[in-house]
Amino acid sequence: MKGIVFTEFNEMVETRFSPEMLDEIITECDLTSGGAYTAVGTYDHGELIQMAQALSDKTNTPVEQLVFAFGEHLAVRFSVLFTSFFDATNNTFDFMKTLDNHIHVEVKKLYPDADLPSFSFDDSDASCLIMEYRSSRGLSDLAHGLMTGVIRHYQENITINVEHVVGKEHVRFHLLAQ
Numbered sequence: 001m002k003g004i005v006f007t008e009f010n011e012m013v014e015t016r017f018s019p020e021m022l023d024e025i026i027t028e029c030d031l032t033s034g035g036a037y038t039a040v041g042t043y044d045h046g047e048l049i050q051m052a053q054a055l056s057d058k059t060n061t062p063v064e065q066l067v068f069a070f071g072e073h074l075a076v077r078f079s080v081l082f083t084s085f086f087d088a089t090n091n092t093f094d095f096m097k098t099l100d101n102h103i104h105v106e107v108k109k110l111y112p113d114a115d116l117p118s119f120s121f122d123d124s125d126a127s128c129l130i131m132e133y134r135s136s137r138g139l140s141d142l143a144h145g146l147m148t149g150v151i152r153h154y155q156e157n158i159t160i161n162v163e164h165v166v167g168k169e170h171v172r173f174h175l176l177a178q
Helices: 003-016 019-028 045-059 063-081 083-087 092-096 099-110 140-153
Strands: 118-125 128-134 158-166 170-177
Touching: 003 019, 003 045, 003 063, 019 045, 045 063, 063 083, 063 140, 092 118, 092 128, 092 140, 092 170, 099 118, 128 140, 140 158, 140 170
Parallel strands: none
Antiparallel strands: 118 128, 128 170, 158 170
16 A cells, blocks of 8 residues: 555544554554655555554544544545646546546556555446445445545535445445435
8 A cells, every 4th residue: 555545644643633642553553664654655554454443442433433534534635635636527426437547547657556446437327426446455434535525525415325245345335416
């Protein structure tokens, strides 16, 4: 998993909780990296899960809720760091449909070793976008949070219904325009 995900997770923990909290969870986890991340490095996604679990234990907040909140945080950060992706479309549905055929292609150019989730879409109903998420990492809560953040970015009234097809590895998101 690319380091930017880790550096942003650390930023979220420092901002929403405290720098001390970040130090505590890094110290408590058995991280191969030692908790030192660079945005362009590549790290085991298990470290993110370990840190989220440690944060959950310390804050009595479910891991799923923390990972979802992190997804929302990432959407905001990505809209600032990668403005051109967000400026290329003017609504959530169009943005989401660029994930695999545009955004992930560009990410792969920069980071050929990136292991990205895959998405497929059904947009046969203009008021509903069905997104199929697949990833062996099972970070569908992160994807859900990212989607929610994108909806907020475009200031649209869209609800998301989540259908677990195979655990958190294969999830169908139904984005319903109101």
